[in-house]
Amino acid sequence: MSDPTPVLEARGLGKTYVDAGGALTVLHNVDITVKAGESVAVMGASGAGKSTLLHLLGGLDAASHGEVWVDGRSLTGLGERERSRMRNQSLGFIYQFHHLLDEFTARENIAMPLLIGGLAPASAGEAADAMLDRLGLAARGHHKPGQLSGGERQRVAIGRALVTRPRCILADEPTGNLDPHTAEQVFQQLVEVCSERGGGLVVVTHNPQLARLLDRRLTLADGRLADSD
Numbered sequence: 442m443s444d445p446t447p448v449l450e451a452r453g454l455g456k457t458y459v460d461a462g463g464a465l466t467v468l469h470n471v472d473i474t475v476k477a478g479e480s481v482a483v484m485g486a487s488g489a490g491k492s493t494l495l496h497l498l499g500g501l502d503a504a505s506h507g508e509v510w511v512d513g514r515s516l517t518g519l520g521e522r523e524r525s526r527m528r529n530q531s532l533g534f535i536y537q538f539h540h541l542l543d544e545f546t547a548r549e550n551i552a553m554p555l556l557i558g559g560l561a562p563a564s565a566g567e568a569a570d571a572m573l574d575r576l577g578l579a580a581r582g583h584h585k586p587g588q589l590s591g592g593e594r595q596r597v598a599i600g601r602a603l604v605t606r607p608r609c610i611l612a613d614e615p616t617g618n619l620d621p622h623t624a625e626q627v628f629q630q631l632v633e634v635c636s637e638r639g640g641g642l643v644v645v646t647h648n649p650q651l652a653r654l655l656d657r658r659l660t661l662a663d664g665r666l667a668d669s670d
């Protein structure tokens with residue numbers, strides 16, 4: 442039987458940025474539900490608020506109103522420490538530019554979230570090796586990011602996001618920086634590894650062809666999120 446608790450849910454989510462120039466409302470009452478094993482594309486024009494939405498869903502920024510639940514647990518009201526523990530245990534992030542640690546090898550970058558989560562180094566290394574193997578990077582484990590191609594770096598970033606077996610992956614234009622052919626390969630690999638693991642996947646992309654590889658497509662416009670099929 443499938444698990445009825447959504448891996449990620451938001452209700453009435455709003456965000457208004459206030460600075461010296463005035464107030465800018467980027468999101469109005471956004472609702473989203475992502476079930477286990479489900480993949481969702483978020484599309485929309487530049488400046489529509491897609492990255493803002495992912496930051497709120499991942500607890501990286503606070504909403505002006507509304508609530509977010511990760512695996513049935515509310516992010517609202519958690520302190521920074523608790524929120525970062527929930528991020529480490531339940532969520533995985535992938536960015537347009539890999540954000541890998543340049544001083545560490547591919548293997549060490551992938552093992553990092555497990556070490557931060559308190560796993561013994563030997564077990565973290567084994568899990569990183571299995572992930573490198575799964576991503577076709579077994580021969581690249583000892584390379585640092587500067588010695589890897591752009592596509593390889595993004596695959597390491599995918600490995601780092603997935604190694605903790607998070608309930609949901611949040612990816613912000615994860616292949617936006619790659620040539621079209623490599624982008625499709627890396628994107629496919631992300632979708633495959635996520636679906637094998639049964640978690641949720643939310644991907645911001647500007648590419649409608651890549652969005653077609655996911656279960657559902659949503660478009661953000663005028664601060665509102667709507668089905669776009």
Ligand SMILES: Nc1ncnc2c1ncn2[C@@H]1O[C@H](COP(=O)(O)OP(=O)(O)OP(=O)(O)O)[C@@H](O)[C@H]1O
Nearest residue numbers: 458460465467485486487488489490491492493494
């Ligand atoms: N910290 C901030 N303070 C003020 N305004 C902000 C802040 N962050 C984002 N914005 C504004 O919010 C709007 C949405 O930004 P966001 O980065 O979410 O867009 P996006 O849909 O991800 O765009 P892109 O496709 O270009 O990445 C933009 O108009 C941006 O200028």
Ligand SMILES: [Mg+2]
Nearest residue numbers: 491492493613
């Ligand atoms: Mg963005």
